Amino acid sequence: MQRITEHPLDINTLLADTENDTCGAYVVFGGIVRNHHQGRGVAGMRYTAYGPMAERVLEELEQETCERFGVAECRIVHRIGELGIGEASVLVAVRSAHRGDAFQAGQYAIDTLKERLPVWKEDFYTDGSSGYQGGTPLATSDAAGDSGREGSHE
Amino acid sequence: MQRITEHPLDINTLLADTENDTCGAYVVFGGIVRNHHQGRGVAGMRYTAYGPMAERVLEELEQETCERFGVAECRIVHRIGELGIGEASVLVAVRSAHRGDAFQAGQYAIDTLKERLPVWKEDFYTDGSSGYQGGTPLATSDAAGDSGREGSHE
Amino acid sequence: MLDVEFYGVLQQLAGTRTLQIEVHDDAPTVEQVLERLRGDVPALSDHLPRVACAQGEHLVRRGDRVDPARPLVLLPPVSGGSHPLPAEAC
């Protein structure tokens, strides 16, 4: 599976890709399109990515997560294009010998993804309007490391 | 799905059973039969449960997990009978508005299951021997709360 | 007579899933039943401190009275999930 893909994300594929008989635990995180955001009804959304960098960022994050938490397997996929309510925008799968490591590693992977992955989301609201969401400045911007996120742009 | 079942556990069923459009995150934990235990090769295992109490314990743990962490959905299933390497013995699914809650709630559910659920595992080793595994004394035993687990019985 | 049911390693040690034991009191305490078992099935005695007891869906404490109409269920330390060692393991 490509890490950045326009196709629906499949948890079974992710688990098959990470099968490992030495592992007693897996943790899968799924990020799902919700029907509301900051009090407004959401009808759907569109994700775009800067592809050349996004694939590399996810591959490196998988390796970093495995090394940092001593887990055997980590696989991350992120969807782009238009998504409806209830669809998965991101899946993270971690497999490890012990469950505590798997939970920590899974949380690290999704937390870090949100700081590093060049992906942007545009909300389509139920009132017909749309807007790019604010987010986290990447590491080389002047604002990198600022505590506040910027607001939505509409 | 019954919470205690002899049938293979299905992550898709668990996710379908917990679908909730208000949730932006899910975490699924899977406990998997490993091919080794304390340095010995494992060929498979058998789980048995005290059924009348086990169903109730899981149902209460789901409710407790939702209330304690403010998560919208929690569903736990545990398999009994004979399992081969790589098969899931337990699945925990949590869905919540925010990801941090989902990770914490999932870990709490599996940690607490291991202290409360009347289920026992018997290992079948690759050398032909077998043995019940040690475990955690339940709350009303004299030894409840002792820090050490007992060893394996073979 | 009272039915006693064994689970997990206790089945192996007792060599049976159930046992009928004679009780003289109408409603003995859990502790009294366990004391009686200690004599009847010596192989269990090392394990009894780590054993919890249940009737139906609920755990009963050592001092609780046993309802002789229902089985007293003996539950050794539990090991659900996946492999439990070391302490952190699943």
Added chain:
Amino acid sequence: MLDVEFYGVLQQLAGTRTLQIEVHDDAPTVEQVLERLRGDVPALSDHLPRVACAQGEHLVRRGDRVDPARPLVLLPPVSGGSHPLPAEAC
């Protein structure tokens, strides 16, 4: 000439995905290109402090020299995963 590519909200603000800008230096710094953009596309200027830049697979810093043979890519704050607010949210 240097190709500049916009992503996310920057596309909307610039009204285009790519822009060609004239550069007088053979290899200007990222900062110099952004300064030039600030003049050419005033709608972007409030956003530039939070913009990161890349060439190919890698981020480049403000003081780095730009390779004029490849596009300079402008990346606004990222919002992968699911909804990000409050800070803890996914």
